[in-house]
Amino acid sequence: MRYDLVIFDNDGVLVDSEPLSNRLLAAYLTELGHPTSYEDSIRDYMGAALHRVHDLVLERTGQRLPEEFDEVFHRRVFAGFERELQPVDGVTDVLEKLAADGVPYCVASSGSHERIRVGHRKTGLDRWFDDGQVFSSEDVGRGKPAPDLFLYAAAGMGVPPERCVVVEDSPLGVRAAVAAGMDVYGFTAMTPADRLSGVRGHFADMRQLVDLLS
Template sequence: MRYDLIIFDNDGVLVDSEPISNTVLAGYLSELGHPTSYEESLRDYMGGAVHRIHDVVLERSGQRLPEDFDKTLHARIFAAFEQELRPVAGAEELLGQLVADGTAYCLASSGSHERIRVGHLVAGLDEWFEESWIFSSQDVGRGKPAPDLFLYAAERMGVPAERCVVVEDSPLGVEAARAAGMDVYGFTAMTPADRLPGATGYFSGLAELPGLLA
């Protein structure tokens, strides 16, 4: 293993939440008078913190989203998670292999701590993560594509940035990892490689990852 720490993104990498959350988000924005397709939601918001949604809508329309937008959005997403959320294929096997090999890992997500916890409980991944291994954009001032979250995770885990590798599936996440001075492998299950420029390498299934990082 040529890295001392693997930093996983969560949504779309460990839990198969992106189709669910972007379907909900597109529908809610459209309800509010900001017509958004599923594909546009993926393009504009995948991998970003919720404040990015507010910023983009305000910039494009000059209108602010309702004060209860975040609360309503999360309630709708959590309800959908309860019905539909599953782990990404191979996630449990990969985490089990990392534990068996003694490889250090953590999670750095644009989602809130509540969203991460709910998702892991529903998907059955909660047993693989100590609370102190989970980092959210809530913990830092700026979410992805700023490098703050990945740098914070590395600092808290006690590993220099240059000894970390990030596993990401969004353009914003790849950009953030590069800005943090970390290698980053792009997961292409949902996002084509050409939309993840600057990644150190690419893979389409989690089973491929150990070989890439060895």
Template sequence: MTGPGLVIFDNDGVLVDSERLANGILAELLTEAGLPYTFEETVRDFMGGSMVSMRQKAEAKLGSPLPVDLEDRYHERLFAGFAELQPVPGVREVLDRLDADGIRYCLASSGTHRRIHTALTTVGFWDRFEGRIFSAEDVAHGKPAPDLFLHATNTMGVKPADCVVVEDSPLGVAAANAAGMRVFGYAAMTDPAKLTEATAVFHNMTALPGLISAT
């Protein structure tokens, strides 16, 4: 398989099957804080963004500060749920294919380094990404700004035009486009209509190697 100089994976919902858990917990906490939210609404408004951007958006809607410990309680519930965390179906085989063909890859996520480490360790992917992990904590502006992806490519020594990004959120797609990278939108949980700005949209990880090889 031929391919790009670097494949950049989002983490939640692309490598680890955590989005349903994470968005359900966030909806519960926001509702408890006086800002009623459903699971579907948290997906719509916050999926793919950092906790910093979530707080800014939620407080603007609420008109007052959220509890100072909301993020701590979010991660406490999230990490408890991670005991049952699984890889996204088919992504292990995608990584095996990239390894076999010598295509470099890394991870760039809106999650914290602690969240990324916990998730990857749980599903057995830590060794595959160690030393090639980039978090929104590393940059001034998270997705949809291009900063995180550009930080990753600069560190990895690859030109943005030679990279492809695998994302499942509109914020991530926007960030990849702003960085001048091709981006494949994974629509397993996301409405495909919200990923139309991606270079291509796919619904099953079995399709990803073909998309990568065609770049």
């Protein structure tokens, strides 16, 4: 292994939550009078913290989302997680291999700590991550595409940025990792490779990651 730390994005990389959460986000924004398709949501918000949704809606329409927006959206997402959330196919094989080889890893997500915990508990991934391995955009001032979250995670794990590799599936996340001075591998299960520029390589099957990191 040529890296001292593997940093995973969460949504779409560890848990298969992006289709569900973007479907719910598009529906909720449309319900509030901001017509948004599933494709719009994927393009504009995939990989971002919720403050980006507030910022873009305000910028485009001059209107603020309701105060209870985050709370209602999280409630809908968590209910969806309980119904249908699954781990990304093959990710437990990767975590098992990293753990067996003694390679440190963590998660750095735009989602809240609660969202990460709920998703991991539902999918059984909680056994692979203790609290010291979980970092959220709630912990920093700016979410992706700013580098802050990845730099915070690296510092928390005691590893210099240049010794870290990030596994991402969104353009915003890739931009954040590159800005942090880290290598990135782009997971293309939901995002076309040409939208993940600046990565060291692309892969479509999570099981391919171990070979890429070796």
